[in-house]
Amino acid sequence: MNSAIQEGVDARVPAGSHPWLNRNVLLMSFASLFSDMSHEAATAILPLYLTALGAGAAALGVIEGAADAASSLLKFLSGHYSDRIGRRKEIAIAGYSLTAIAKPAFAFATSWTSILALRALAWMGRGSRGPVRDAMLADSVTPATYGRGFGLQRSMDTVGAVLGPALALLLVSHVQLRTIFLLTFMPGAAAVAAIALVRDRRRDGSRLRMAHAWSEFPRAFKTFLLAAGLFGVGNFAHTLLILRASEVLRPAFAGKADAMAIGLYTLHNAVYAATSFPAGHLGDFVSRRWLLLTAYLLFAGVALGFGVAGSLVPLVALFVGAGLYIGMVDALEASYAAQLLPEAVRGSGFGLLGLVNGIGDLISSAAVGFLWWKYSALTAFTCAAIFALTGAVLLIPAGRRKDTPNA
Secondary structure, eight states: OOHHHHHHHHTOOOTTSSOSSOHHHHHHHHHHHHHHHHHHHHHHHHHHHHHHTTOOHHHHHHHHHHHHHHHHHHHHHHHHHHHHHTOOHHHHHHHHHHHHHHTGGGGGOOSHHHHHHHHHHHHHHHHHHHHHHHHHHHHHSOGGGHHHHHHHHHHHHHHHHHHHHHHHHHHTTTSOHHHHHHHTHHHHHHHHHHHHTOOOOOOOOOOOOHHHHHHHSOHHHHHHHHHHHHHHHHOOOTHHHHHHHHHHHHHHHGGGHHHHHHHHHHHHHHHHHHHHHHHHHHHTTSOHHHHHHHHHHHHHHHHHHHHHOOSHHHHHHHHHHHHHHHHHHHHHHHHHHHHHSOGGGHHHHHHHHHHHHHHHHHHHHHHHHHHHHHTOHHHHHHHHHHHHHHHHHHHGGGGSSOSSSOO
């Protein structure tokens, strides 16, 4: 039997011993759907709103990078705190509530710096809720079905990411951008209601101090963190792809370019939604690590393609490729981390992974925006591809120490 397939078979448990499609998985999936619908509707029009305010790629890069940094500050703290108190749900509710309120407030922003502050606030909510939600999800399924559980949650998240830009695309020609920001409150509030109904399993709190949590992580997880961090330095915010598409299409399509760019981003999210569950499901049977490495390589190719794209047809293919890789990464990074982490430090581990990714996003979004403004899109996207390739190379030895099956 192929060794990668054997790794997955070894991780199985008897069928029906713990159904993976349960109340908690469904509620967390719907919370993600509604929250991302709210988030992506705002994200789709943000580059256009910034352009109307006289800001461009450099400002967008700083906004996205600073928002990711603010999110990262809370990821490890919230995850570790949930391990210590033995409860996660209350933290998740607070995080979803903060983002539900902050995004509609974009409607009242009059400068890119005020958008920066509000975006950072919204991302602090996202940062605080993400690790605890992932830990609750891992607690709700078995190791043999991590891929399916995380894959469904990520897919539903991305259904929201399709509906959000689609709503923005439907409204952008009929109402003011500020009105669209205000409308994002409704799905955000629905996400809060869904997460409030999740049944959080009580557990004994951990006395492990934050400074000592690192020693409890398996070595394979530490190696994975390094690879994921370097990939993250290249993995810039996808709002920059909307800006790139609008720039490429404007000479040929004039006034239609912005709407077409939002349409391409909607296509990207549709592919993302269609990819996450199959990728996670496949990871329950073959090596999650090698599937993740494939996704890192795909991103490198997509980034280079965006640097040289000059017309609509290649842009369509590149947005499809971007949706494929992000769907794979989202499902597989989470399920691979759950596979490697002991339950006692699971919140801390997810928080640290989020922190590492957030630091990478801070660097990548700001750097790509700056390099694009200072030199060219090709220079910016090539640098992103180089870091992604480096992360892929470092992921190769991550599973050589067999801390768990299905490496």
